[in-house]
Amino acid sequence: MRRHLAARGERVADLARLLARSALDTNPVPDWDHVTKVDPEGAKKLPLLYPLWLAETDAVSVGGSADVTPENTAAAFDLLTPLSTPVCHEPSGADHVTEESHDAADLLLVPEVLNGDSEALVGTLGAAVESVRERLAPDLIARKAPWLPDRVADWLASVATSVMLSDAAFEAYIVQNPDSAAARESGVGPDDVLDAREAKRRAMAADRHLESEILYLEYSGTFGGDEAVEALELIDGAMERSRVWYGGGLADREDVRTVREAGADTVVVGDAFHRVAEREAEILQAAEADLDPDTDPERIREWVADRVGADGPGARYLSTVPGVDDPLGLAREYTGATVRSWLELRARRERARERGEGVPVIDIQRTALRAALAPVVEDPDTVAATVARAALSGRGAGNGDGSHGSEQLSLSLFADGTAN
Numbered sequence: 344m345r346r347h348l349a350a351r352g353e354r355v356a357d358l359a360r361l362l363a364r365s366a367l368d369t370n371p372v373p374d375w376d377h378v379t380k381v382d383p384e385g386a387k388k389l390p391l392l393y394p395l396w397l398a399e400t401d402a403v404s405v406g407g408s409a410d411v412t413p414e415n416t417a418a419a420f421d422l423l424t425p426l427s428t429p430v431c432h433e434p435s436g437a438d439h440v441t442e443e444s445h446d447a448a449d450l451l452l453v454p455e456v457l458n459g460d461s462e463a464l465v466g467t468l469g470a471a472v473e474s475v476r477e478r479l480a481p482d483l484i485a486r487k488a489p490w491l492p493d494r495v496a497d498w499l500a501s502v503a504t505s506v507m508l509s510d511a512a513f514e515a516y517i518v519q520n521p522d523s524a525a526a527r528e529s530g531v532g533p534d535d536v537l538d539a540r541e542a543k544r545r546a547m548a549a550d551r552h553l554e555s556e557i558l559y560l561e562y563s564g565t566f567g568g569d570e571a572v573e574a575l576e577l578i579d580g581a582m583e584r585s586r587v588w589y590g591g592g593l594a595d596r597e598d599v600r601t602v603r604e605a606g607a608d609t610v611v612v613g614d615a616f617h618r619v620a621e622r623e624a625e626i627l628q629a630a631e632a633d634l635d636p637d638t639d640p641e642r643i644r645e646w647v648a649d650r651v652g653a654d655g656p657g658a659r660y661l662s663t664v665p666g667v668d669d670p671l672g673l674a675r676e677y678t679g680a681t682v683r684s685w686l687e688l689r690a691r692r693e694r695a696r697e698r699g700e701g702v703p704v705i706d707i708q709r710t711a712l713r714a715a716l717a718p719v720v721e722d723p724d725t726v727a728a729t730v731a732r733a734a735l736s737g738r739g740a741g742n743g744d745g746s747h748g749s750e751q752l753s754l755s756l757f758a759d760g761t762a763n
């Protein structure tokens with residue numbers, strides 16, 4: 344009887360702990376498993392049917408530490424906001440945040456580096472807060488309500504600044520790869536790399552004092568291995584409210600399992616996604632030589648199966664997503680749809696050229712492109728039109744409808760009919 348009561352008491356205590364933990368989870372950042380980082384710089388490409396690949400990830404984060412501009416950021420958002428996946432903005436400079444980027448992003452992620460120079464901890468943040476308070480917010484208020492008296496407009500600009508900052512999620516970074524662009528940007532040298540104990544201590548300060556929503560262990564470009572595992576194990580046990588994110592060199596399922604088991608709540612994958620586009624450019628160029636738009640779908644399937652293997656970038660990227668059961672099957676399916684869509688777009692481009700038209704008017708109804716996208720997005724018409732426009736528009740040119748030309752797709756068909 345006494346044992347029975349004790350067991351019941353334990354169950355009640357477990358339940359109370361569980362309830363307390365979920366009731367006390369005040370962190371507004373969802374507990375995502377997998378985030379894909381899209382670097383907006385032109386050299387980092389996107390697969391043509393990026394909405395398919397990104398349908399598997401929990402959220403996309405737009406940002407990078409080199410060659411990011413307000414323009415390429417806006418162009419990346421044009422491509423990504425029509426997707427159903429949430430899109431975050433992670434600026435690495437104060438001027439990357441514009442009214443446009445703010446309207447487009449579901450969540451602003453603000454980096455602060457715990458083991459770099461003071462610029463990267465608080466200097467850039469200070470410049471950014473000043474620029475929001477003194478430029479972005481006043482411009483917005485002046486445009487929306489030009490009739491307001493100056494003092495009221497100024498007060499509203501201050502309120503808007505506070506709202507923007509309280510809606511943002513702060514990321515406390517520990518940058519552990521001194522050879523990365525992120526380390527160069529944040530003044531992290533070899534001597535600043537932290538051992539596991541010191542990483543945990545700073546993480547605790549970020550969690551309890553800075554109240555950072557995210558503690559980000561960053562090995563950008565290289566896998567952290569045992570060293571990262573040791574730090575994650577200590578950090579994980581010490582966090583009260585911060586989500587623990589790990590990013591850097593994740594290349595396959597095994598890497599992801601290792602860091603998740605060590606305590607990462609969320610894994611961030613960057614290069615492994617951009618590599619899908621690099622390989623895709625080669626595959627599409629080969630497809631132009633071997634196949635045509637009327638090729639039997641079964642023949643295209645076989646052709647793709649010969650070129651897309653378990654060690655290829657497509658299957659490897661998908662294998663980093665915990666919920667994907669058959670990365671190779673999915674990579675072949677997506678690549679097949681990409682080949683069909685590409686051959687079709689090229690044929691349309693060609694027909695428009697023969698008729699002497701400039702950029703073809705894209706009727707995306709009844710296209711392989713729209714059919715491929717329909718199962719994974721809420722608004723396939725808009726997404727298919729966005730992809731087709733990006734594939735057919737000129738490099739870096741505006742599209743004449745307020746959207747930005749994109750250089751990011753793995754291949755583009757330019758107005759003169761040449762492919763890149």
Ligand SMILES: CC(C)=CCC/C(C)=C/CC/C(C)=C/CC/C(C)=C/COP(=O)(O)OP(=O)(O)O
Pocket residue numbers: 380382406407408409434435436437440453454455456462463464467468469471472475516518523524525528529563564613
């Ligand atoms: C509050 C507002 C309006 C804006 C915030 C503007 C701020 C504070 C920017 C912070 C800049 C900063 C500290 C950058 C550090 C560098 C860093 C950790 C960048 C992360 O870049 P990744 O994209 O992960 O790196 P890779 O390019 O190497 O992949």
Ligand SMILES: O=P(O)(O)OC[C@@H](O)CO
Pocket residue numbers: 380525561562563564565589590591592593611612613614615
């Ligand atoms: O590009 P990789 O090495 O995947 O790194 C992802 C991310 O942590 C960079 O901030």
